[in-house]
Amino acid sequence: MNVDLHTIRAVALDLDGVVWRGEERLPGVPQFFTFLNQRGIPYVFLTNNSTRTPAEYVPKIGRYAIPVHDHQVINSGIVTAEAMVKNYPSGTPIYVVGSESLAAMLRARGYLIDPDNAQVVVVGLDTQMTYEKLTIAGRRILAGAAFIGTNADATFPVPGGLTPGAGSLIAAVQTMTGHKPLIMGKPQPTMFEIALERLGALPERTLMIGDRLDTDILGAAGVSMKTALVLTGISHREDIPRAQAHPDLVTENLETLMTQWAL
Ligand SMILES: [Mg+2]
Structure with missing residues (x-):
């Protein structure tokens, strides 16, 4: 020890x-x-895991009889939001591939979801991933937008086995663009x-x-x-x-x- x-x-x-x-x-x-x-x-x-907000984690942690407040939960979505605040002013247009909770955490910091003008593309775990979302994300990065990944986990465990994690989705965008993301988790x-x-x-x-x-x-x-x-x-x-x-x-x-x- x-x-x-x-x-x-x-x-x-x-x-x-x-x-x-x-x-x-x-x-x-x-x-x-x-x-x-x-x-x-x-x-x-x-x-x-960026798919829930800290507030959404509180009842889940509370079910295990652990005393907890929002500010005691730090996930890759919150880290992404806090890191972005240091570099991009409120009102910056962004595009998010990820859960609704991730988009909400970023909107709460004043960022505007705007697929046509995004200056920052954030990619996290998105169970509703589509070819269209990949296309928008890749095109904006090729047009000069910054590329941020919430976390690099290749897989995400669910009962019954593994599913693709955020890292697998980030890899698709990285392959399309040839740009390396800034990873937060x-x-x-x-x-x-x-x-x-x-x-x-x-x-x-x-x-x-x-x-x-x-x-x-x-x-x-x-x-x-x-x-x-x-x-x-x-x-x-x-x-x-x-x-x-x-x-x-x-x-x-x-x-x-x-x-x-x-x-
Ligand atoms: Mg663990």
Whole structure:
């Protein structure tokens, strides 16, 4: 273990594979959050899924009896919106390939959805993807619009198997245009930087808890956060030697992490 848990003052967690898996509640939920609240340790959730707004996540997280507010949920859609605000003024015409919730997050920042004049094209997971949407997105990028991808995940798990993730749709636009997108979700640093801002914590005093070495652990290590891999999701113990970034701590689940922390 390369981290002294008693130095940790804030926590960031992934959701799928950490808190739940499909509809299944994972061990330590919700007790781990009671533990954090009793110690006054703030937490945020980081997810690459851009198909819901943070407000839409609150009832879903609440179903697991975890106390949570909108501002504690940071997804790739919100990160995209916050990053765009730094670079493009309100009123900038944009085009969005993605869910209605993603478009709503961007409209809420004052951006206008305008397929004919878009200066920025945002591509996220879109279960209603069409050839026409790909054509509009590609043409605007070829005409000079900036190209932003919410997250690069190749696949998206649903009960029954995998479906194409945002990364697969982004790849289609990238292939058409020959332009590389700016990617917002994990493992890119932007989401982690926004998490640290919201937590008001130093990276080396913040623990990122995730189930994926290539996104949660790699991205958090890149901004000098401490990292814990839980084995309730995608990555296994055997994957660690080959990983680009090694977690500071490996634990079965949130329950075992809480036990180690309480020692
Ligand atoms: Mg996960």
